[in-house]
Amino acid sequence: xxxxxxxxxxxxxxxxxxxxxxxxxxxxxxxxxxxxxxxxxxxxxxxxxxxxxxxxxxxxxxxxxxxxxxxxxxxxxxxxxxxxxxxxxxxxxxxxxxxxxxxxxxxxxxxxxxxxxxxxxxxxxxxxxxxxxxxxxxxxxxxxxxxxxxxxxxxxxxxxxxxxxxxxxxxxxxxxxxxxxxxxxxxxxxxxxxxxxxxxxxxxxxxxxxxxxxxxxxxxxxxxxxxxxxxxxxxxx
Amino acid sequence: xxxxxxxxxxxxxxxxxxxxxxxxxxxxxxxxxxxxxxxxxxxxxxxxxxxxxxxxxxxxxxxxxxxxxxxxxxxxxxxxxxxxxxxxxxxxxxxxxxxxxxxxxxxxxxxxxxxxxxxxxxxxxxxxxxxxxxxxxxxxxxxxxxxxxxxxxxxxxxxxxxxxxxxxxxxxxxxxxxxxxxxxxxxxxxxxxxxxxxxxxxxxxxxxxxxxxxxxxxxxxxxxxxxxxxxxxxxxxxxxxxxxxxxxxxxxxxxxxxxxxxxxxxxxxxxxxxxxxxxxxxxxxxxxxxxxxxxxxxxxxxxxxxxxxxxxxxxxxxxxxxxxxxxxxxxxxxxxxxxxxxxxxxxxxxxxxxxxxxxxxxxxxxxxxxxxxxxxxxxxxxxxxxxxxxxxxxxxxxxxxxxxxxxxxxxxxxxxxxxxxxxxxxxxxxxxxxxxxxxxxxxxxxxxxxxxxxxxxxxxxxxxxxxxxxxxxxxxxxxxxxxxxxxxxxxxxxxxxxxxxxxxxxxxxxxxxxxxxxxxxxxxxxxxxxxxxxxxxxxxxxxxxxxxxxxxxxxxxxxxxxxxxxxxxxxxxxxxxxxxxxxxxxxxxxxxxxxxxxxxxxxxxxxxxxxxxxx
Numbered sequence: 001x002x003x004x005x006x007x008x009x010x011x012x013x014x015x016x017x018x019x020x021x022x023x024x025x026x027x028x029x030x031x032x033x034x035x036x037x038x039x040x041x042x043x044x045x046x047x048x049x050x051x052x053x054x055x056x057x058x059x060x061x062x063x064x065x066x067x068x069x070x071x072x073x074x075x076x077x078x079x080x081x082x083x084x085x086x087x088x089x090x091x092x093x094x095x096x097x098x099x100x101x102x103x104x105x106x107x108x109x110x111x112x113x114x115x116x117x118x119x120x121x122x123x124x125x126x127x128x129x130x131x132x133x134x135x136x137x138x139x140x141x142x143x144x145x146x147x148x149x150x151x152x153x154x155x156x157x158x159x160x161x162x163x164x165x166x167x168x169x170x171x172x173x174x175x176x177x178x179x180x181x182x183x184x185x186x187x188x189x190x191x192x193x194x195x196x197x198x199x200x201x202x203x204x205x206x207x208x209x210x211x212x213x214x215x216x217x218x219x220x221x222x223x224x225x226x227x228x229x230x231x232x233x234x235x236x237x
Numbered sequence: 238x239x240x241x242x243x244x245x246x247x248x249x250x251x252x253x254x255x256x257x258x259x260x261x262x263x264x265x266x267x268x269x270x271x272x273x274x275x276x277x278x279x280x281x282x283x284x285x286x287x288x289x290x291x292x293x294x295x296x297x298x299x300x301x302x303x304x305x306x307x308x309x310x311x312x313x314x315x316x317x318x319x320x321x322x323x324x325x326x327x328x329x330x331x332x333x334x335x336x337x338x339x340x341x342x343x344x345x346x347x348x349x350x351x352x353x354x355x356x357x358x359x360x361x362x363x364x365x366x367x368x369x370x371x372x373x374x375x376x377x378x379x380x381x382x383x384x385x386x387x388x389x390x391x392x393x394x395x396x397x398x399x400x401x402x403x404x405x406x407x408x409x410x411x412x413x414x415x416x417x418x419x420x421x422x423x424x425x426x427x428x429x430x431x432x433x434x435x436x437x438x439x440x441x442x443x444x445x446x447x448x449x450x451x452x453x454x455x456x457x458x459x460x461x462x463x464x465x466x467x468x469x470x471x472x473x474x475x476x477x478x479x480x481x482x483x484x485x486x487x488x489x490x491x492x493x494x495x496x497x498x499x500x501x502x503x504x505x506x507x508x509x510x511x512x513x514x515x516x517x518x519x520x521x522x523x524x525x526x527x528x529x530x531x532x533x534x535x536x537x538x539x540x541x542x543x544x545x546x547x548x549x550x551x552x553x554x555x556x557x558x559x560x561x562x563x564x565x566x567x568x569x570x571x572x573x574x575x576x577x578x579x580x581x582x583x584x585x586x587x588x589x590x591x592x593x594x595x596x597x598x599x600x601x602x603x604x605x606x607x608x609x610x611x612x613x614x615x616x617x618x619x620x621x622x623x624x625x626x627x628x629x630x631x632x633x634x635x636x637x638x639x640x641x642x643x644x645x646x647x648x649x650x651x652x653x654x655x656x657x658x659x660x661x662x663x664x665x666x667x668x669x670x671x672x673x674x675x676x677x678x679x680x681x682x683x684x685x686x687x688x689x690x691x692x693x694x695x696x697x698x699x700x701x702x703x704x705x706x707x708x709x710x711x712x713x714x715x716x717x718x719x720x721x722x723x724x725x726x727x728x729x730x731x732x733x734x735x736x737x738x739x740x741x742x743x744x745x746x747x748x749x750x751x752x753x754x755x756x757x758x759x760x761x762x763x764x765x766x767x768x769x770x771x772x773x774x775x776x777x778x779x780x781x782x783x784x785x786x787x788x789x790x791x792x793x794x795x796x797x798x799x800x801x802x803x804x805x806x807x808x809x810x811x812x813x814x815x816x817x818x819x820x821x822x823x824x825x826x827x828x829x830x831x832x833x834x835x836x837x838x839x840x841x842x843x844x845x846x847x848x849x850x851x852x
Contacts, residue, residue: 043558044713046753060752065558080752084715087749091718116742117722128711147553147711150536152721154711 004072019063019074020048030076031085031105033178034129035064039138045129046088051078060084090114092127099125099179125181128154132173132182142166142218145173145194158194169198169212203233210234238386240513243521244399247390247514254391263296263338264316266379267325270303270462271497277327278311284330285313289338296338299388302378302466305620306366309349314361314379321361322347352616352638366617366636371598373606374582375622378466383501386508389469395514397585401477402522405588410481411437414584416592418604423449423540423577424652424681425757426603426670429584432574436482436564439572444484447568447575448475448528450491450498451545453537454653455704457684459608459620460578464491464498467582468505472528474581476515477588479526482574487528489578490545492535502530537654537708540682541756542567542575544710555710556756577682579608599625603669607680611637613687614644623668630664633687644689647788648772652681654701654708655761657768658694677768679761693790694773695780699727701765709758716759719750723766731791735781740770789851792836796852801826803848810840810849 001012006023013022018041023030034045043062050063053073060080075081089106094117096102102125106112113119130147133156137143144167147156158164169191174184184193191198191212198212210233220227241247267273267282278300285298304312309323315337322333322344329347336342348357349364358364361379381388389395401410415430436444448471452460464471475487491498506528509515517525531549538544539554546568548554567573583605587595596604603625609632610620616638623632629649633639640646648658651668657678659666666672670680688697702724711717723746729735747763754760770777779785786794799810799819804826810819811827818834821827829840829849841849 042712043755046714046755049753061560062558062755066560080748083745084749084753087719087746088714088753091714091722094722095718114742116726116736116739118725127714128717130712149711150538151707151709151711152717154717 002068002070004068004070004074006074007076013068015068017068019050019052019061019066019068019072022068023050023063023074023076028076030063031109032064033105033127034131036131036135036176036178038172038176039131039134041065042130042134045127047085049081049084051075051081085109086111090117094118095120095123096125096127096179096181099127099181101125101179102127125179126156127179127181128156129178130156131176131178132156135172135176140168140170140172141222142168144168163196164194167194167196168215168218169193169196170215201231203236204228204231205236206233208233238508238512240511241520242513244403247395247399247520251390251393251396254387258391261317263294264299265296265333265338266299266301266314266316268302268304268310268312268379269300270307270465271458271495272303272307272462273310273312274497276310281311281313281325281327281330284327285334288330288334292334292339294334294338296334299382301381302383303462303620304361304379305370305372305375305462305622306364306617307620308616308618313347319360319362321349321359321364323349365638366619366621369627369631369635370622371606371624372622373586373598374463374470374579375466375608375620377470378462381467383466383468384504386469386505386512389467393589394469394585395473395509397588398473398476398514399520401480401588402520402524407437407481407483410477410588413592414481414587417587417595418592418599418602419580419583419587419595420603420670421576422579422583422607422682424679426680429576429580432564432576433478433482435562436484436572436574439565441565441570441572443486443571444482445568445571445573446475446479446482446484446487447542447545447549447573448487448489448578448581449540449542449545449575450489450495450578451533451540452495452682453492453535453540453708454682454684456612456686457610457653457682459610459683461495461498462620463578463582463608464489464495465501468498468501469509470582470585471502471578472505472509472515474584475528476519476526477584478574478576478581480524482572484574485526487526488531488549488568489528490531490533490539490549492539493532494535499530499532506530536710537704538710538756538758541758543756545575546573553710555712556758558755579682600667600669600672602671607668607683609668609683609685611685611687613650613685614640614689614692615687616641625669626667628665628667629659632668632685633664637687640687640689644691646687647690647692648688648694648697648769650678650686650688650697650701650765651684652679652761652764653684654704655679655758655764656681656684657764658688658697658772659768660772662772677764677771679764691788691790693731693786693788694769694776695727695730695786696788696790698765698769699724699731702727702762705758705762709762713753713755713759715750715753716755716762719746719753720759720762722746723750723763727766730777730780731786732793733780733784733791735777737781739781740774740777744770795836796831797829797834797836797840798831798850798852799827799829800848800850803846805846805848807845809843809845813839813843815839 011026032048043065048063089111093113097119144164174182200209216230313322313325419429420426539548544554544556563573608622706720709716806824816833818830
């Protein structure tokens with residue numbers, strides 16, 4: 001076990017725990033957008049920054065990626081930290097002015113939109129945290145989406161913005177998206193996501209549409225379970 | 238070349254080469270770096286060879302690496318007298334051969350003329366541009382044909398490697414590099430020996446060493462010239478480093494836009510392998526080490542170590558948080574020691590000279606020399622190598638020859654796009670890692686862009702932020718969005734749409750971006766803005782409050798007019814104006830129609846009487 005001090009509290013955490021988890025377990029709240037439990041950490045949203053002190057040196061680190069250390073002094077609400085969070089939220093509010101999640105978070109942290117930033121109209125609600133890309137690669141294992149371009153031109157989507165032949169329509173990306181940017185429409189026997197329409201499978205027992213055929217085929221292939229055994233929804237299983 | 242089986246055999250090979258080399262034999266060297274190739278030096282070289290053949294002479298023409306004095310290329314030196322000719326054209330070749338080479342007659346018209354006293358200078362080392370230089374790393378460039386390993390061996394190449402492998406332990410090598418005080422030349426300035434030591438101690442196999450040649454700063458090309466001109470020095474340094482660290486594999490990351498560097502490195506590696514100096518059982522010892530070349534796609538961010546690893550691994554070049562250091566978990570999560578190619582090229586010198594001698598050059602905290610690329614509004618554009626601690630004034634005025642057309646110096650940007658602008662009041666600053674950092678700039682990899690009084694500092698900051706916005710990888714929000722917003726505000730200010738409070742807002746964003754960004758690109762991106770605000774705040778205010786661009790650069794804020802007292806009516810400005818905005822009768826003062834004028838500056842450049850004023 002490792003002992004450290006977070007916002008003046010003595011905290012004990014297991015080795016290799018990240019400061020973010022150690023703080024949360026001690027009841028210290030640190031805001032995050034891109035740290036989702038289902039996927040690996042990218043450290044891209046920068047909201048979870050904290051100030052650490054080692055000897056006489058202080059510095060700003062990403063708490064979701066910084067492992068606990070013996071004797072580490074962590075402050076989660078110093079002026080420097082709040083300044084970074086304020087800027088990140090101002091920037092995000094200007095990028096995604098229609099995101100309710102961001103509006104609520106800004107309200108919670110007392111951040112107003114920066115009037116000098118002209119709000120974007122073409123970015124939707126995407127903050128490019130890449131949670132969707134990571135879940136598709138790490139959890140689903142198909143890598144149907146990825147990032148393209150660089151800097152302020154960066155976007156997320158299918159390769160060359162064409163419909164993906166490997167996407168299975170599972171919707172994991174929708175589930176992990178912190179801001180609700182990715183749109184998935186399910187109507188009757190069809191599901192539309194990333195500009196592709198998937199045929200849905202009905203549950204053999206209750207008759208409800210419950211999963212895309214492609215997704216069940218993918219699972220069947222991956223696990224060796226015959227398709228017909230998968231054609232039952234989780235509620236009826 | 239035959240395989241060299243051990244250190245003794247290497248010395249024999251070197252001795253044989255030296256014995257067969259007659260220092261008094263006629264030799265013509267010609268700079269064949271990328272800069273001089275742009276001037277057409279290859280044609281000059283072919284002409285030299287043809288003329289020598291025609292006159293049936295036994296003279297070698299050697300295409301070497303970059304001499305550094307790019308302003309005056311193509312450069313030719315006639316040996317053994319070391320007669321230095323500049324701006325050599327094909328038509329000069331017959332005279333060079335029949336007069337200088339054949340009879341030793343010096344061609345006055347091809348010599349460098351010192352603008353200070355209008356006198357010609359015969360030898361390279363007496364040209365003011367070279368006089369104060371200390372060409373430790375770069376010095377051999379002008380003598381070596383980089384495609385021939387023999388040229389490197391004859392000047393004692395690979396002796397340091399032999400010494401390290403046979404007379405020193407890995408720990409001994411590390412201790413020597415530490416004692417020498419060698420700091421990373423890529424910008425970070427971290428102590429190389431300390432890094433090597435941590436990497437040696439880190440658990441995990443295999444270990445990697447990497448030569449970072451992903452030079453991406455606008456206007457900087459010292460790494461390119463080093464890789465092109467003396468590739469073996471980089472390779473030798475890396476092999477010694479690998480021995481010290483215990484690495485078996487290495488990479489040189491070089492951008493594909495540097496085709497000549499890629500070619501010369503590839504050739505150098507092949508010949509080093511053939512000679513048994515690279516690969517399995519180097520110089521007959523148990524030590525084996527191989528290098529691969531990884532060609533980069535030209536993203537600026539790939540010079541950042543963790544982005545560079547990602548790129549080698551085949552992923553998009555994006556940095557990651559480095560709370561676990563690369564020396565423990567770097568390339569493919571294995572212990573990795575990455576140094577800039579210039580850092581590696583310093584290593585053989587340290588081993589050959591010994592740490593004490595090496596550390597006698599430089600300042601307290603920065604040892605040795607540094608290569609800078611001197612560009613912008615400077616008379617002598619080129620690459621210079623100077624001892625650490627030389628003042629900016631010496632660099633800009635003594636070597637650089639000052640500002641063209643006698644204009645006034647305004648600032649020098651050091652450290653590449655994320656460095657800072659240093660004003661005239663700090664010209665006597667000794668240049669080393671710490672001093673540059675103290676004044677809000679940095680060493681970076683050694684770019685120096687000189688600006689005169691016609692450079693608008695807001696426009697300069699806008700240019701660099703624009704570059705960084707394009708080159709940010711886009712992974713983290715402060716850098717991607719923050720730099721973009723800063724650039725937008727700077728664009729507004731330059732367009733006369735700046736608002737009260739913009740300077741303070743830029744400062745606020747700067748602190749957040751510097752503190753909050755994931756890697757050093759974002760961390761240092763605000764530097765051009767912060768340093769220009771610090772030293773040229775009144776210029777920002779003139780733009781915002783008075784809608785004036787004092788330097789006369791920002792097109793939305795300036796008008797051109799012709800001073801009738803100075804105008805002689807020569808008509809040149811009418812000729813060069815692309816929009817027919819200038820008009821007037823011959824020998825009578827001309828005028829500019831500001832409705833048509835696009836403020837391109839062509840008339841100003843053309844006017845010999847300084848008659849065009851910008852307000």
